[in-house]
Amino acid sequence: MSGTIRDRLRRFTTSVEQSEDLTPAQKKAVLEGYEEALGKEGPPRLVLIGQTGVGKSTTVNALFNAGQEVGHSKATTDRAWTIPVQEVSGCKGALEVVDMPGLGDDIANYRRYLDLYRQILPTADAIVWIHPAEDRTVQLVQQALADVFGNSPELVGRLVFGLNKADEIGPHDWNRHANLPSELQRTALREREEEFTRSIARVLPSWRGRAVCYAAGRFFNLTALFKEMMYAVPEQRRWVLEQRMALADFTALVDRKLLRAATARTLAEIPEGDPTPPVPQQTPQDRTRQPDPHEPRSVADALAELSDAQWRELYADRARFEEYVRRVERGQSR
Template sequence: MPSSKQPNLPAQLPEDVAALLASAGIRLTLDELQQLRDRLHAVVNYHATIGVMGKTGAGKSSLCNALFGREVAEVSAVEACTRSPQEIDWSIQQGKGLSLIDMPGVGESGSRHDEYTALYRQLLPELDLVLWVIKGDDRALSIDEQFYQQVLLPELWDRATPVVLVVSQVDKIEPCREWDWVKNYPGPYQRQNIDAKVAQVCRVFKLPPSQVCAIAAEEGYGLVALVEKIVTILPAEKKWSFTREARQETVSECAWRSANQGLWDTLTSGVMAIARESWEFVSSKLSALAGRLFSWW
């Protein structure tokens, strides 16, 4: 079930951690406590950048609007709206925020293919997450596969940037008349075909089911599952920033737990690094003292 509200982080958390360490016999200096504060502040206030990509007409702009709860991207059923990257930048609170880059659709025309390829390659290194959108009733996946293999993978391989493939507009998958417009849910045969489409996408792109999700953005179908998948595959230090900015109706308790765990793991690693540095300093001093004692003996 979606979470009802976003949890707050106590402002005194670094001091609480320092007190906990002190009770275990590890005392932080003022400089180390400030390092801990800076580490926590960087994670909590991280400004995430997400690229939304795919063929023209796949439903990228609708996905942006559905995930983040307001009309942030232009949508048209007639022609391609996005001919250049639309960067939507906003914050819930001062110091927090998210940049959503709604990319122009690949495959719009042969004359724009090279232009968009260069544009994607330029922007990919800046992204924390890629959402590649495929229209559910589109049987032609060759352009998507080509861009994924030739453009995305070479640019993202070394950076380990997470990619989620989003099968969109699944309410249009046949038999589309089965779609329950009251509950916004597919009928039994339509559900089978949606599952078959997801399985096909997994095979073509050689991805596990954990990186593919079926949605109907305007109907709100599949958005909670999509957010859970995104939060699961994001690195620990970036889970919180995405979850914080997503529309809260799409964030399940499971997603919040994962985001909280990522925040805790990042804080823990920071504490361990500080404590290790402190121990190495103390150890070096003890070693030097032992050396002097040995020379005197």
């Protein structure tokens, strides 16, 4: 988004404070009324839909630093419930999350769940449907969409489709040192997004969004998912959701040596505004040396393994690298 809602709110308060047409008393009254209006605005409500084990709780944790319990051997949530997310990581206010029971767990529950969905969905600011990225079985999703939204076209615009666990898609060669998909995975993820989007459009032609592949557990592509959520929320309520955003740091799972070397190289070599430095190459000695399985990988080896696209993506956010350098200098990160 070219300008965030937070920026607009900040510009508004700044314009009031700097106005020469208002007296100090008038400025105070406007700003106090503004703060009062913000305080009365209810928290955003997200309704999460997806089968058990798809990673709904993990997704909320990654987007909002919510600290929800994450279940592995059994369902953490098996009923609709509201979870207030308290102020964390600088976010202000609460976030209401309604975790719907997973469709597909038992055919005997399907009709009962549909009735529950019809009751809950109209209360949502955004409806986030989460599906495994690698799972190409979408017939149940299409059927449920037709059953729930066929008679509620006004809710279609609030739908967001997230394809979680992008790191598990074939050919299963995620680069865990750079925390990025391989070139083949990147292609597969792009095709998966396009394929899933078409499958939804076949049953909901009025839907204008796009499916987003992401990996909540790897903090990958959360920005794209959150952007789709922002578009889905009614415009007058978008600022409320945006204020709660606390995306997990993608670089937290990047190899520390690689990130430290990439940070230093980026700040030293990249001109301001140029996000595409040359890809590092191995020396002849590096290429001929046999690796020792007990020896930690060298930074040179790790950097040289990155593809061009992975290298560019890792360097794309200069501000994040600069912040990381400051954290290192303060001794807050390895």
